[in-house]
Structure formats: structure tokens, C-alpha cells
Amino acid sequence: MKVLIKVTVFSLLTIGFFAGFSNFGIPEINPAPPPIEEKLDLGSMTMERFIVLGDKIFNGKGTCTLCHNAVGGRAPMLDTVAATAPERMADPRYKGDADTLEAYLYESMVKPSAYVVAGFGKTGSNDTESPMPDASAGGISLSDAELKAVIAYLQDTSGADVTVEIPSDAAAEEAAAPAQEAAPAGAPRAPHASVDAIMAQLACVACHKVAGQGGEIGPDLSGIGASRDRDYLRRAILEPAADVAEGYPPGIMPPNYGDQLYATELEMLINYLAESK
Ligand code: HEC
Ligand code: HEC
Known part of the structure; x- marks a missing residue:
């Protein structure tokens, strides 16, 4: 009888052990998740996300903050543009066709010279030509959806009602946005292998003509x-305040390229510029 009890207890313990082991000890193997649906749900873009996209473009790919920032004084601040746009459009100097804030913002980005804010024109143009590049072309080349996202962001930050309609390809732009965002100053990134890529990352071409x-x-x-020789070029990039090119205002070229360039990149830039004759 004693033996039978022992055998029974032993069996129960054994069964219990394996039962417990199989429940807790064996790592659970999940089947691989189904591949992520590639097709974007275009209907799901909300205005909130569209405004965030505009913020990213304004501060990144659009290079807008290179000029529109609180320190440089190079371009007007845009946080009050909702209030100032009606005055711009009513000004006799205004040459555009906009009659709403939305249209004014669009026009300002693609035809900057339609109105040149007093005191901000190209040197010598008597405020008839804007130094701002067309944001839909050249080095910036924002798509229509990206331009609209920036408008939504500017309407929102300047306190106006957001009137832009979310275009159908907005979700695709949003999906692509993180990769296009400019690295923040000094952020670690991989060194670039070409002068073009360095100049694009550091936005030299927003302010300078390079190869025309x-x-x-x-x-x-x-x-x-x-x-200019190599020493001059090196100093011009690392310490823009050391020699200020004649006829150009000081304090505009960013002074911190020394922190943003890898040594190899700096040498490539200097070589490239020194050989541009
Ligand atoms: C290279 C410098 C530069 C860059 C880059 C730049 N801007 Fe400008 N922007 C200016 C200057 C200078 C003015 C003022 C002259 C004028 O009215 O065109 C201006 C004017 C404007 C105005 C009209 C402001 C007003 O008060 O009426 C808007 C809107 C604007 N920019 C938006 C943008 C946006 C959005 C971007 C990025 C996609 C951008 N800018 C990029 C220099 C720049
Ligand atoms: C926000 C505008 C801006 C950006 C961005 C910018 N620069 Fe400049 N740069 C200027 C201005 C304005 C001057 C002329 C005043 C001065 O010498 O500081 C200048 C001057 C220079 C000069 C000296 C030119 C001469 O004839 O003396 C060199 C070289 C130069 N920049 C290279 C670069 C390179 C390379 C980059 C990108 C890594 C760059 N700059 C980015 C505005 C800019």
C-alpha cells in the first residue's frame, strides 16, 4: 500500500513537473508575423499628422529655418504671417494673385518675388527681387503635398484656421519624411562620400551658387x-567671421561648420572649391 502511494505521488509529481515545464519552461515560438501591408491607407491622414509633417519639412528638407530663424535676421519670422499677410496683399508693391492666407503662403514659396518684404530684398534690387529660392524647384524641390503640409503648419503656428485640403498623396510623403529630415547640428551621421552630398546636407547651395x-x-x-587659396577657403568655412567677403553681410554664414564636418569632408570641400576655376 505504501509503495502504491509512493508510486502515485511520484507519478503525479512527474506529470505536474512536465505539465508545468511545458507551460512555463519551453519558450513559446510565435509564427512569424504576416508581412506589413505595404499599401498605405491614404484615407487615414489626419490634419494633426499633416501639420506635424509640415513642421518636419519646415525644419528639415525645406531648409526654411536656415533663413527664417530668430537669430540671423536674414528673413522675416513667420509666426505672425497670418496677421501680416493681408497687409502684404494690400500693399501697392504686391505683384501676386493671392487673396487668401493659404494662397499667399503658397505663392511666397514658389514665387518669392511676387512680394518682397521691405528691407529683405536682394542687395541692389531695391526690394524688387527676393533672395529666397523657389521651394518647389532646385535644391529644395518640395512636392505639392509637401508645400501644402508646410502651409498647414504655418497657418497653424501663426494662429489661423487651417484651410488646406489634405492631398491624396500626403500619406506617402509622410512615410518618406523621416529619411529626408536634415540631421540636427552636430548630430552623429555617417560621413558623406561626395562633395554634392556634403553640400546638400549642409545646405551650402541655399546661400551660394555652386557650379552655376x-x-x-x-x-x-x-x-x-x-x-582664393586653400588656407583662405579653410578659414572661410571654419571661421566665417575672420574674413568677410566684400559686399556681403557678416554673421549670416553659419559659424559652426567645424562641428558638423568630418575632417575628410572638410578636405574634400576645400579641394573641390580650390579646383573650381
Ligand atoms: C535662403 C534664405 C531663405 C530660405 C531657405 C527660405 N526663405 Fe522664405 N524668405 C526669405 C526672405 C529673405 C524673405 C523676405 C523677402 C520676401 O518677401 O521674399 C522670405 C519670405 C518668406 C515668406 C513671406 C513672409 C512675409 O512676411 O510675407 C514666406 C511665407 C516664406 N518666406 C516661407 C518660406 C518657407 C516655407 C521656406 C522653406 C520651404 C522658406 N521660406 C525658405 C528667405 C528664405
Ligand atoms: C545661410 C547662408 C550661408 C550658408 C548656408 C553657407 N554660407 Fe558660405 N557665406 C555666406 C555669406 C553671406 C558669405 C559672405 C560673408 C562672409 O564672408 O562671411 C559666405 C562666405 C563664404 C565663403 C568665402 C567666399 C569669399 O569669396 O570670400 C566660402 C568659401 C563659403 N562661404 C563656403 C561655404 C560652404 C562650403 C558652405 C556649406 C558648408 C557655406 N558656405 C554655407 C552665407 C552662407
Whole structure:
């Protein structure tokens, strides 16, 4: 009888052990999740997400904050644009066709010279030509959906009602946005292998013409190697305040490229510029 009890207890313990083991000890193997549905749900974009997308573009790919920032004084601040736009459109100097804030913002981005805010025109143009590049072309090349996202963001931040309609391809732009965001100053990133990529990342072409293309806030760099040597170029990039190019305002070229460039990238830039003759 004693033996039978022992055998029974032993069996129960054994069964219990295996039962418990199988419940807790064996790692659960989940079947692989089904592949993520590639098709984007275009209907699900909300205005809130669209405004966030506009914020990302304004601060990243759009390069807007390079000029529209509180420190440089290079371009008007846009947080009051809802209030100032009606005055701009009513100004006799206004040459555009906009009659709403939305249309004014769109026009400002794609035809900056339709109205040039007093004191901000290209040097010597008597405020008839804007130094702002067309955001839908050239180095910035925002798509229509991206331009609309920026408008939504600017309407929202300046306290106006957001009137833009979310375009059908907005979700695709949102999906692509993180990859396009510019790295914040000094953020770790992989060094670039080409001068084009360095200049694009650091937005040199927003202010300078390089190989004939780009902005006009700074001197044309297309043939700079003919008049400037390597030491000068190195100093111009690392310490823009050391020599200020004649006819150009000081304090506009960002002073912190030394923190953002890898040494190899700096050498590539200097070589490229020195050889541009
Ligand atoms: C290279 C410098 C530069 C960049 C980059 C730039 N802007 Fe401008 N922007 C200016 C200047 C200068 C003005 C003022 C002259 C004028 O009215 O065109 C201006 C004017 C504007 C105005 C009209 C402001 C007003 O008070 O009426 C808007 C709106 C605007 N920019 C939006 C943008 C947006 C959005 C971006 C990014 C997609 C951008 N800008 C990128 C320089 C720049
Ligand atoms: C926000 C506008 C802006 C950006 C961005 C910018 N620069 Fe400049 N840069 C200027 C201005 C304005 C000057 C002229 C005033 C001065 O010398 O500081 C200048 C001057 C220079 C000069 C000296 C030119 C001469 O003839 O003396 C060089 C070289 C130069 N920049 C290279 C670069 C490179 C390379 C980049 C990108 C890594 C860059 N800049 C980005 C505005 C800019």
C-alpha cells in the first residue's frame, strides 16, 4: 500500500513537473508575423499628422529655418504671417494673385518675388527681387503635398484656421519624411562620400551658387578657386567671421561648420572649391 502511494505521488509529481515545464519552461515560438501591408491607407491622414509633417519639412528638407530663424535676421519670422499677410496683399508693391492666407503662403514659396518684404530684398534690387529660392524647384524641390503640409503648419503656428485640403498623396510623403529630415547640428551621421552630398546636407547651395546653381545670399563659389587659396577657403568655412567677403553681410554664414564636418569632408570641400576655376 505504501509503495502504491509512493508510486502515485511520484507519478503525479512527474506529470505536474512536465505539465508545468511545458507551460512555463519551453519558450513559446510565435509564427512569424504576416508581412506589413505595404499599401498605405491614404484615407487615414489626419490634419494633426499633416501639420506635424509640415513642421518636419519646415525644419528639415525645406531648409526654411536656415533663413527664417530668430537669430540671423536674414528673413522675416513667420509666426505672425497670418496677421501680416493681408497687409502684404494690400500693399501697392504686391505683384501676386493671392487673396487668401493659404494662397499667399503658397505663392511666397514658389514665387518669392511676387512680394518682397521691405528691407529683405536682394542687395541692389531695391526690394524688387527676393533672395529666397523657389521651394518647389532646385535644391529644395518640395512636392505639392509637401508645400501644402508646410502651409498647414504655418497657418497653424501663426494662429489661423487651417484651410488646406489634405492631398491624396500626403500619406506617402509622410512615410518618406523621416529619411529626408536634415540631421540636427552636430548630430552623429555617417560621413558623406561626395562633395554634392556634403553640400546638400549642409545646405551650402541655399546661400551660394555652386557650379552655376544655387542661392545668392553669399558669394558665387563656382569659380572661387581662381581667386582664393586653400588656407583662405579653410578659414572661410571654419571661421566665417575672420574674413568677410566684400559686399556681403557678416554673421549670416553659419559659424559652426567645424562641428558638423568630418575632417575628410572638410578636405574634400576645400579641394573641390580650390579646383573650381
Ligand atoms: C535662403 C534664405 C531663405 C530660405 C531657405 C527660405 N526663405 Fe522664405 N524668405 C526669405 C526672405 C529673405 C524673405 C523676405 C523677402 C520676401 O518677401 O521674399 C522670405 C519670405 C518668406 C515668406 C513671406 C513672409 C512675409 O512676411 O510675407 C514666406 C511665407 C516664406 N518666406 C516661407 C518660406 C518657407 C516655407 C521656406 C522653406 C520651404 C522658406 N521660406 C525658405 C528667405 C528664405
Ligand atoms: C545661410 C547662408 C550661408 C550658408 C548656408 C553657407 N554660407 Fe558660405 N557665406 C555666406 C555669406 C553671406 C558669405 C559672405 C560673408 C562672409 O564672408 O562671411 C559666405 C562666405 C563664404 C565663403 C568665402 C567666399 C569669399 O569669396 O570670400 C566660402 C568659401 C563659403 N562661404 C563656403 C561655404 C560652404 C562650403 C558652405 C556649406 C558648408 C557655406 N558656405 C554655407 C552665407 C552662407
